[in-house]
Amino acid sequence: MRTDTAPVVRLEDYRPTDFLIDTVVLDIALDATATRVHADFSVRRNPAGRADAPLVLQGDELVLLSVTRDGVRLTADQYQADPQGLILPGPLPESFSLTIETMVNPSANTKLMGLYRSGGNYCTQCEAEGFRRITYFLDRPDVLSVYTTRLEAARADAPLLLANGNLVERGDIPGTGRHYAVWHDPHPKPAYLFALVGGTLDTLAEEFVTASGRKVEIAVHVEAGKRERAAYALDALRRSMRWDETTFGREYDLDVFNVVAVSDFNMGAMENKGLNIFNDKYVLASSDTATDADYAGIETVIAHEYFHNWTGNRITCRDWFQLCLKEGLTVFRDQEFSADERSRPVKRIADVRTLRTQQFAEDSGPLSHPVRPRTYREINNFYTATVYEKGAEIVRMLRSLIGPAAFRRGMDLYFARCDGTAATIEDFLGCFAEASGRDLGHFAQWYEQAGTPVVTASGQYDAAAGTYRLTLSQATPPTPGQPTKAPMVIPIVLGLVGASGDALPIATTNEATVDADGLFVLDSANATITFTGLTERPVPSLLRGFSAPVRLESELDDDDLVVLFRHDSDPFNQWQAGQTLATRLILAAMRGETVNTRFGEALGHFLDSDARNDPAFAAQVLALPSEADIARDIGRDINPTAIHNARLAVKRALGAELAPHLNALHGALQSSEAYRPDAANTGRRALRNAALDLLAAGDATEGAARATAQFDEADNMTERLGALAVLVLIPGAARDHALATFAARYGDNPLVLDKWFALQAGIPEEGTLDRITELARHPAFSMGNPNRIRALFGSFAMTNATQFNREDGRGYDLIADTVLALDARNPQVAARLLTAFRTWRVLEPIRRGKAEAALRRVAATQGLSPDVSDIAGRSLE
Incomplete structure (x- = not known):
């Protein structure tokens, strides 16, 4: 059972589940306020589990209607249940059927986890622990089940009914005005990948033919009237599927692939098997409503969620400590896709900008944690830049170390060996060690050790000898729970450039030190490379392509x-x-x-x-x-x-x-x-x-004139918003007019107004706090929509450094008050907003004191969710 304060979960305490659930048959009668869920499970004891253990199922705010075992309805004294869990005491048979009936209220589910309503449509979000808000279950990623889902609804309320897998049957229920659809997913999956959608949606679809000649219907479903803005997402999906076949040999494995865009979503998107559910921000686009960055974001996120079909779905994680196994690896894959589709150097720069801004800041503050953390209280708080972005960098380093050919062999072995399993980091690295013949034990420290290593470089040129002596050293600063750090395996790609700009040849006293591609592996605290045969002093070009997620200090x-x-x-x-x-x-x-x-x-x-x-x-x-x-x-x-x-x-x-x-x-x-x-x-x-x-x-005057002209003449959102971004930083009539014009033009488009909210929240002026208070009362703003919250309050806290970090502390108070107001409604979004305080300890003393006071006020509030309590507590440790 769950308590108000979430217990600490430790990696070292992992043990296999006592029971397995081989099949799940769901019969769900959708209703806006009283959805009935009839769940049939085939349960068997896990040979690796404990004998005579009770069956402990997780729940979250559930209403239990009945429990039946092997066809016999149980009485209340035969089980223990409350909204947070259900226990069947032992001893239990080696295998048995279990039927549980629950009722949930989708309209009241403001947490946007489990089954909820968005824009009048039914949808789900089950990662990480949302399935337990639909029915009682062994809600952990190492329980893999085959799902069959029957959905029923009033046709007028939900004419489209979707679930995981392939459509088996659909039809009307005579005389009721209701209809049904049955979906079956033949691939065993954990509960976090379950999904359903029901509602009134417009569809854009086409046929995709796989490399082996199978025909797959791919479709994007959007709210009514938005179909024309789904074309680019469908195109990105098609390109992603073909790229994964070509680059990784991964072919899609169902008859249909559905993408659904909803307007209320805590995350960017979710990779549910065969039924990806997206924040509509990452689906809808037209030249008048989306910037080039939006188009690129759609391309990346569509690809990311599709690539999860293999790296996350077919192969999932044994436990949530292995989250980077699916997320870091899939980020690496989507980065490679986008680099191939666009400019590889520009994509690399953009990715490193994100890494440094988000993950380096996380790594240097109280929320620092290893890529594979050892403990957590609330898993929702570990969907972090460290897991995603740094996790991707580890995969990139692995490819650099063993080479592209061995890396591809390792990926092929991983897919073959771990398909259909819940895997670990050790399983993953073991495949690459076998494929390359290299010991990766030392390299594995990247998963276990928090903090950003600092590499220091110094050099000495001897003109007489024609040599250049390069000395490298590394050290990783202490982080919470890890005061001392061991040297890491750091791949450093380097080159030498002459004063005239010519590339100088790389020859060393030890030919094995630097390979033909300029790769040097720094795996000790200090190392020295002596380059020979030089006729001029070289300028070392170190960490080419940002070959490792480190800070470089050079002379x-x-x-x-x-x-x-x-x-x-x-x-x-x-x-x-x-x-x-x-x-x-x-x-x-x-x-x-x-x-x-x-x-x-x-x-x-x-x-x-x-x-x-x-x-x-x-x-x-x-x-x-x-x-x-x-x-x-x-x-x-x-x-x-x-x-x-x-x-x-x-x-x-x-x-x-x-x-x-x-x-x-x-x-x-x-x-x-x-x-x-x-x-x-x-x-x-x-x-x-x-x-x-x-x-x-x-030149503000000339700039305002040019920006106004660009704003007025632009035929696309990229140039219109680019001009507005310039104008908002120049106080005066031109700014006021442009903001009013923009709001009038896009007043009925929430996603575009998010850009309007965000630009104003980022203005580094004294009056921005008052502006935000006024914008929060705008008819288009809603505290119930995560996108609106992120646009206004998130943009302020994450991008407006001067006003969030005001010396009087009012910026901190604004965000603390917003977190507290939001917590009961949507703890995930509230906790994510609170991470804006992650760098408070490095501020100068006055601001540091104000930020700490705001954090302590949040932490001392009674009745906090585990999500917010966890972030506040760790921030103050």
């Missing part, structure tokens, strides 16, 4: 960085050199020092010579390091206002210096062609918006 001076920025053949390190130069400018501005113009000169040269060759990459180059990036570089006693002011000063100086280049670029990149979300046009629009942003920083 390169500004001249060295300019060489890399102008000449490095590795696009990531070329971009990184520019980011490092810009960071040094901002830090110098914080110290009141004169701004060095070397970066401005190099940037001007880049804009003239290279920017139009790859506009998407150029747009990344023009984007200065974020305030969060600068804060991470400083590390402690952070004053967000000082960072903001210094960054703005550098941005203004660069904008003014580069104005001729930016003006020419912004005009030249205008296009009269019809909108297309392809890579080339996306890159062009990205660079045009980046040029406008920097231009406006240098």
Whole structure:
């Protein structure tokens, strides 16, 4: 039974379940307030479990109607039950049938877990522990069952009925106005992958022919009137399916694949077997309502959830401690898909930006945890950047270490050996160790050790000897529960660049030290590489492609960085050199020092010579390091206002210096062609918006005029929103007019208004708190919709560093009050919002004290959900 305070769950305490449920037959009569669930289970004792153990099933806010075992209805004294659980005491037969009838109220389910209503439609979310809100069950991922689901509903209420698997039967129930559909999924799956949908939905469908010639109907179902905006999602699904066949040899295994978009969803999407349920943010798109970033997001999330069919569904996790086994691996797969579909260097930069902003911040604060945590209280709080993004980086490092060919062999072995099982990290790594012939025991520490390693590099050039001695060292800072850290296995891809920009040959005193691709493996605290045969001092290009999720500290001076920025053949390190130069400018501005113009000169040269060759990459180059990036570089006693002011000063100086280049670029990149979300046009629009942003920083008057013209003339959301993003940072009539015009145009489109809410929540001005209070009363805003909450309060807390971290503490109080108001309604969303405090300990003392006080006020509140209580408690440890 569940108590108010969730108990600590420990990996070391895992033991197999005492019982298994081989088949699940559900008969669900949908009703808005009184849905009846009739569940038949075939239960057998697990040979690996305890003899004579009771059957303990989990529930969550359930109403129990009846319990029947082997055809005999049990009386209340034959079992123990409350809304949170059901126990059948032992001894029990080796195998038996169990029928449980429950009733749930979908309309009252504001937690959006289990069965609930969204936009008048029925839908489910069962990961991680939502199935227990539908019926009592062994709700754990290592219980794999074959499901048959019969859905029944009033045809007027839910003309479309969907569940996992293949459609077996459908029909009307004569004289009742009701109809039914029976779905069967032949593939055993855990309860968290169960799904159903019932409602009035428009469908866009087509036939997909697999590599072996099987015909599959793929379909996207959306709320009425939104069918035309589903075309890109269907196209992304088709491309994802073909890519997985080509790249990983994975063919789809059912007759249908359904995607359903709903407007109320706690997450981005869910990979339920054959019936993916999506937040409509990641399905709906048109040129007038979605930005290029939205299109890219749809492509990525559609692919991610589809790829789970094998890495998550066919092979699932033994327990929730292995969550990264499906999520980190699948993020790696979706990143590779998007890189192949678009620009690989730009995708890599974007992914590293996300990693550094989200996961590095998580790794350095009180919420730090290993990729495979050892304990948890509330599993919902471990769907984190560490599990997803850092988990993906581990897979990427694994491929670097053993090579692409061995990696593919390892993946093939993993699919063959673990198909139909609930696997562990050890199972996964074992396949790659066998495929490559390498011992991966040391590498496995990436899953067990929290924190971001810091790699320090220094070099010494001996002109007389023609040698360059590179010394590398590593150390991982202490994190909660792990005060001391062992050296990690860190793949470092490197190269040498001459002052003229030529790539220098890599020859070492030990040929095995650096391989032909420039890979060096740092697996000890310190190492030295001596490069020979050099006729000039090299500039080392380290961590090419960001080959490991570490922080790199080097002694390169500004001249060295300019060489890399102008000449490095590795696009990531070329971009990184520019980011490092810009960071040094901002830090110098914080110290009141004169701004060095070397970066401005190099940037001007880049804009003239290279920017139009790859506009998407150029747009990344023009984007200065974020305030969060600068804060991470400083590390402690952070004053967000000082960072903001210094960054703005550098941005203004660069904008003014580069104005001729930016003006020419912004005009030249205008296009009269019809909108297309392809890579080339996306890159062009990205660079045009980046040029406008920097231009406006240098000259607000000229910038406002250009932004207003772009806003008025734009025929697509990317350029319209890009212009509005510039205008909201320039107080005055132009801003007010643009905001009002945008709201009037899109007043009936909640997803587009989310962008409007988010931009205003991010304005770094004194009056933003009052603006947010006013926006929370806007007719389009709802505390019942996670997207609205994230757009307004999430954007404020996560992106508006100056106002969230106000010295008077009012920003902290606003978010604390919002968390407390939201907790009873939707604990998951409330807990995620509270993670905005994750970096409070590195703030300067006054802000640190205010943030701590707000956190303690949340933690001291009676009746907190386990979700929020867990985040508050860990944040204060």
